[in-house]
Amino acid sequence: DYTQEGKPIFVAGSHNTRRKEFDKNKNRCLYWKPYEWYPQIKNMIKCLYAISHKPIIVFGEIYGSGVQDLTYGMENGVKDFRVFDISDGGTYLPWKTVNGYCYKFDIPTVPQLYKGPFSKNLIEEYTNGDSVLSHNDKFQGREGIVITPLEERKDWQIGRVILKSISVDYLNR
Secondary structure (H helix, E strand, O other): OEOOOOOEOOOEEEOOEEEOOEOOOOOEOHHHHHHHHOOHHHHHHHHHHHHHOOOEEEEEEEEEEOOEOOOOOOOOOOEEEEEEEEEEOOEEOOHHHHHHHHHHOOOOEOOOOOOOOOOHHHHHHHHOOEOOOOOOOOOOEOOEEEEOOOOOOEEOOOEEOOEEEEOHHHHOO
16 A cells, blocks of 8 residues: 555565564564565556555465475575465456566566366366476475466355365375
8 A cells, every 4th residue: 555645555464464574683574575586576566556546465475495395496595486466456467467567577476387278187187297396306296276267257155266276295295
């Protein structure tokens, strides 16, 4: 959002919890690191806000050494960030728009493994398999996949149409 003076307010969080930028020892919180790694995220947010004048939320995944037991081949505390969604005033942008803005501002996105008609067989095929991000980890498989329609839509029973399929190999690692 923006202050009354027109200055943007940037925040970071995890699972609906806002995180402080620095801890008591003045160390930057992990959830604020993407602003450091990709300072152009702020410019992308400002650009999107200038169009809609609504709060912009960029959703992403931090991964690498020290984040969880999967390092994706990164060592010595090296981490990275990839965008997977953007909300504009509470409305999720279509993937094509998210990908376009991230490309324009040189911000990495999660890999898109497939684009086409929905198929239960394809869900299983893409849920399991080798990771596309790393081949230098003890666990070589995928965590799973997220399935979204090309255009955002809602279902009266589940709300936003977005599905997650988690790899059995990932769960059993």
